[in-house]
Amino acid sequence: MSKVHETGHDGTKPPAPDRLPLPVVDNHTHLDMARDDGPPPDLRAVIDEAVSVGVNRMVQIGCDLDGARFTAKVVDEHPELLGGVAIHPNEAPRMHERGVLQEAWEEIEQIAAHPRIRVIGETGLDYFRTGPEGVAAQQDSFRWHIDLAKRTGKALQIHDRDSHEDVLRILKEEGAPDKTVLHCFSGDIEMARECIDRGYFLSFAGTVTFKNARPLRNALSIVPLDQILVETDAPYLTPSPHRGATNAPYLVPLTIRTMAGVLNVDVPALCRAVSEASERVYGPW
Known part of the structure; x- marks a missing residue:
């Protein structure tokens, strides 16, 4: 889920960007979520709009x-979708307090056995929305999800908000899965270097297009093409110039074109690299 508060939402839908020259993967989206208490998205329409621009x-x-159950259902119905399931780090302390976290983990493990569920995540740590009293439960849940990813051979997607040092420490302590993705990467250039050295994949969202995101673009600039992914984190983190509107996978081309400029590569080369990296992480669709 989102790491940055959006601003300027005026209810209008951004126009479709120009189609990408080669297809890419939105490697992290929430098609079960609506913004501002609105109706859930029309899933078929969302997918068709994305496909029409090369996503x-x-x-x-x-x-x-609920999101995990939805995911298991829709990946069977729509060949364009693969799935990921987890208990979000902000949910884990609440479930722990109610005494239902272990039961939730068990259901996540059952759902994760589905062959089109290829991701354990998003898991990780969030010290922005959860205070010190929730840290222990978050960290325990993160460790459990790391273990599940390794036991199942699935990719791990990590949510990291205001928790860079502990995320990297716990991954080192537990031993990261072979395919580890920093979803919506938000670290600086030094963190990017460490993640690259460890062989992690860094996924960039619409935040990389924001005017105030120069440190994030600096981090992106050093990432090898074979470790880069792109995402929306829809319905949040809509790329510029539509920041604040509802995000959806069809807006990925805006992020890709910004990323290509930062990396000083042409758009087809970046599309090809992102597509190939995505299939190395998640397998064929």
Whole structure:
């Protein structure tokens, strides 16, 4: 889920960007979520809009039990979708307090056995929305999800908000899965270097297009093409110039074109690299 508060939402839908020259993957989207208490998105329409601009594959992320159940259902119905499931780090302390976290983990593990669920995540740490009293439960849940990813051979997608040092420490302590993705990467250039050295994949969202995101663009600039992914984190983090509107996978081309400029590569080369990296992480659709 989102790491930055959006601003300027005026209810208008951004126009479709120009189609990408080669297809890419939105490797993290929440098609079960609506913004501002609105109706859930029309799933078929969302997918068709994305495909029309070259975003022909998506990873739907369910980060609570309802979202995980939804994900298991829609990946069977829509060949453009693969799925990821987990208990989000902000949910884990609440479930722990109610005494239902272990039960939730068990259901997540059952759902994760589905062959089109290729991701354990988003899991990780969030010290912005959860205070010190929730840290222990978050960290325990993060460690459990790391273990599940390794036991199942699935990719791990990590949510990291205001928790860079602990995320990297716990991954080192537990031993990261072979395919580890920093979803909506928000670290600086030094963190990017460490993640690159460890072989992690860094996924960039619409935040990289924001005017105040120069440190994030600096981090992106050093990432090898074979470790880069792109995402929307829809319905949040809409790329410029539509920041604040509802995000959707069809807006990925705006982020890709900004990323290509930062990396000083042409757009087709970046599309090809992102597509190939996505299939190395998640397998064929």
